[in-house]
Amino acid sequence: MSRSFGDDYPICVACGVQYPLSVAASAASATAHCFICEDERQYVGYAGQQWTSLGELRxxxxxxxxxxxxxxxxxxxxxxxxxxxxxxxxxxxxxxxxxxxxxxxxxxxxxxxxxxxxxxxxxxxxxxxxxxxxxxxxxxxxxxxxxxxxxxxxxxxxxxxxxxxxxxxxxxxxxxxxxxxxxxxxxxxxxxxxxxxxxxxxxxxxxxxxxxxxxxxxxxxxxxxxxxxxxxxxxxxxxxxxxxxxxxxxxxxxxxxxxxxxxxxxxxxxxxxxxxxxxxxxxxxxx
Incomplete structure (x- = not known):
C-alpha cells in the first residue's frame, strides 16, 4: 500500500522548503510569500514567487x-x-x-x-x-x-x-x-x-x-x-x-x-x- 505523504502542502520552488496547508490557498493566487527566500541571505526568483508540491513533483x-x-x-x-x-x-x-x-x-x-x-x-x-x-x-x-x-x-x-x-x-x-x-x-x-x-x-x-x-x-x-x-x-x-x-x-x-x-x-x-x-x-x- 502506498504511504500517505503531504502531497498538497506548498513547496517554495526557489528554496525547496515545504509550508503549511494554510499557505496553499494564497499560493494559488500568488499572494503567499516565502519568508525564507525574502530574507537577504536568499532571494525570490526572477519570475517571482512560485510554488509546487510533492504531488506535482511526482x-x-x-x-x-x-x-x-x-x-x-x-x-x-x-x-x-x-x-x-x-x-x-x-x-x-x-x-x-x-x-x-x-x-x-x-x-x-x-x-x-x-x-x-x-x-x-x-x-x-x-x-x-x-x-x-x-x-x-x-x-x-x-x-x-x-x-x-x-x-x-x-x-x-x-x-x-x-x-x-x-x-x-x-x-x-x-x-x-x-x-x-x-x-x-x-x-x-x-x-x-x-x-x-x-x-x-x-x-x-x-x-x-x-x-x-x-x-x-x-x-x-x-x-x-x-x-x-x-x-x-x-x-x-x-x-x-x-x-x-x-x-x-x-x-x-x-x-x-x-x-x-x-x-x-x-x-x-x-x-x-x-x-x-x-x-x-x-x-x-x-x-
Missing amino acids: LQGHTVEIREEIPGLWGIATSPNFAIGQRALLVPGDDGNVLWDSTTYIDDAAVARVTELGGISVIALSHPHYYSSMVEWSRAFGDAPIYVHERDAQWIRRNDNVVLWSGDTHEVLPGITLINAGVHFAGGTVMHWRDGVDGSGALFAGDIFTVVADRRWVGFMYSYPNLIPEHPVTIRKAVDLVRTFPFGSLYGAWWNRIITSDAHDAVIRSARRYFEHIGAPLDGMHL
Missing part, C-alpha cells in the same frame, strides 16, 4: 537518488536537481542513523531503501535553507525527532516533531554531537561524528562551512547567492568551537563536496586565509 517525474557518497556513508537527494540542490546524508551510529539535513522530495521507494539501510532515528538540520520536507521524512520514520537550534526557531515553517536545542553543543546519539557554529544563520549548526567512517572523526558542515571548488578549503558566508561575507567575530567563535573536536574528513552540502583528509586543519587555515583577505585581525585566532 507527476513531473522526480525521484530520490540514494547512493554511497563514500563507502559506509549514504547520500540522499532529489533528482532531477531541485531548488538549492543539496543532498542529505544518512550517518550511521550504534544507536541508529541520523539524517543530516533534508531533501525536498520523498516517496515510497525512498522510504523502502532507507529502511533497508537501517532507517532514521534522528534528523538534524544545519540551517533553514535545508528544512525542505523534514516533517515528511520524520513522519515516514516513526516521527523521528527533528533537531533545530533554538536560535533558528523563527524560520521553522512546519514544526511537527521539531525539538529545539540550545547552547553550544548537544549530543543527539552517542558519539554524534551538534555544534552551534552560528555561521550563515544564528542557529547555523555543524555535526561531529566521533568515529567517522574510518575512525578519524568527521564533520558534517552543510554550507555553514562550505566546501569550495578547490576542495582543500572551506568558505564562510552570511549569504552565498548575494555574496555577503560572514562577520569575523562569528567565524572566530565557530573555529574555536570546532577546534576541540578531531575530524579527518568534512562533508559539505552537495555531492562530491568533501574533504577526505586533514579536514580539521583545512577549516583553521581557511579561516586564516579569510581573515587575511578581508583585513581582519588574527588576534585570538591561534592560527
